[in-house]
Amino acid sequence: MRYIIIGAGAVGGAVGARLAEVGHEVVLVARGAQYTALREHGLRFLAPDGEHTHRLPVVDGPSALGELRTDDVLVLAVKTQDSEVALDTWGPAPVRGGGTAAEQLPLVCAQNGVESQRLALRRFRHVYGVCVWLPSTFVEPGVVSAAGTPLTGILHLGRYPHGTDDTARRIAADLEKARFEAPVVPDVTRWQYAKLLSNLANAVEAVSGPLTGQAAESLYARVRAEGEAVLQAAGIPYASGAEQKEMRGDKVHLVPLAGAQRGGGSSWQSLTRGTGTIEADHLNGEIVLLGRLHGVPTPLNELLQRLATTFARERRAPGSLPVAELVRLADEAVAHAAG
Template sequence: MRYIIIGAGAVGGTIGARLHLAGHDVVLVARGAHYEALRDRGLRFTAPGTTHEVPAPAVTGPDGIELGPGDVLVLAVKTQDSAAALDAWAPRPVTGGGTAGERLPLLCAQNGVENERLALRRFRRVYGVCVWLPSTYLEPGAVAAPCAPYTGVLSLGRYPSGEDDTIRRVSADLAESVFLAPVVPDVMRWKYAKLINNLANAVEAICGPLTGDEAQALAARAKAEGAAVLDAAGIAHADAAEQAALRSGKVEMSPADGVERGGGSSWQSLTRGTGTIEADYLNGEIVLLGREHGIPAPVNETLGRIAGNCARERRAPGSMTPGQLTTLVDAAVSPSTPR
């Protein structure tokens, strides 16, 4: 199996690096300065106690590679970039006949729960990946993953449910590559649990590290509201105890010397000034479900709106204090009565 990592940033680069180091065939897909660095020097991958130079080939998109029937596509872009990536890759021909959408498996190694639905419109064989993989894009051509003894947890399953020989083979390859990679029959149940955790990403992006009581309280409010909406919608999600039991003592933070651990994916988007952020598909998912089921979600609606504004205006993380953000959230939760 050859793994084509579409979006070789922090998460995608880490998955690609670990697979390559374990002897698997990998192609990294990137753009701009990151692609140029990968092309010219390979990927520098830093993990606890070590730094590896990973000479995996790199391309900018489907035009740079000939697809074969043994390829596995791993989608690791942010959700706001998924549709464009899927549209580019699905119609590509595969050696022996047919297209990628018709013949190749596609794994969604992404936050949120919308990517699999987008993919299934274009690909026949779609698999969900619940990603618990702290990692950081350091600079063009360099990523770091600070956890040990396993690099992260990648829970896998066919979308919308079930398993098959393909995902079991992928799981075995990832297990050889320093990941916990359990195959689960209900992968979306795990992805909805991760969605709840990711609701705090907007707070971190807007206010900076979640170290103070006010920031932590905001994160807790967003998660509690999200869980209540999922429960009202009848959507199952793994609980905190299940998640902790899966990774406890196996995936522990152990940052490498000289490598500063940044924030989560939304924090990194603001840091890099990309102009976009995935809050629409994290906090916005809760808002959508709340509206569909008649459950107000003012906390997540406010967080998503402000995070989106921060991205569009290219504000750096921490542009607002937790107190300022709390005031805006409180006003949305208990709006004053118009006169």
């Protein structure tokens, strides 16, 4: 199978690099400075086993490839806020022998949250969800790092909304040859919602810095409790902390990488790069949406969603809101909701 990585950033670049290293055909899809850097210098991939430069085909859209192949796998690795454009662009692309990508090809959503696969299922017949546990960083245009060893990451994979099939198992086998663990599961959303609860911390980190210290950790515990209450009210199951810990074990140990310091997660990186957008609408905002649908107040997640999107829109520096001030705003939001 040929893997077309739509969004060759931190996650997409790491997955593409590892697949290429074990001999799979990989096409990277990028735009702007990333597209230029990949075309001119290749993909520099920094990892515990060394630095690798991959000279891979790079395109900015399907027209550059002509007809897609029947053995192509589309891996959607853009941020959720960019999914609509990507799906609209790639869905109508013609496939050799007839039909379109949306009709014929598997689309694998390797993203945070749960919204992209919903969007995809409106357009694509064959949608696969991934619970992405892959600590990776967009270092600069053309350079991506992943600090995990001995495995680079763990990628639970399954059909969306549920089930498994031979395609999922073939993709998983390719990933497992490429330094990933890729369990094929019939209930991938159960793992994704568990990851979503962890990702609620992304907005805290983005606006007030790493979750070190009692104040930040206590705030995140309150934010997560809101999320858990919402999922319970909505009847949405998720993998327990114990189950996740057992699955991960010591399989992905993070090591420092020279020239690739990991400052924070995906939302932190969005603010650092000044992209103008952030995933909060699809992380904290997912909890807000479900809370409104099921009558559960979510003042803390509403606050974090609003702050994170404001930071992104106004291109504020990540971590620039003191934790004490964030806690004060959180207490005010809860009091207002209760009053």
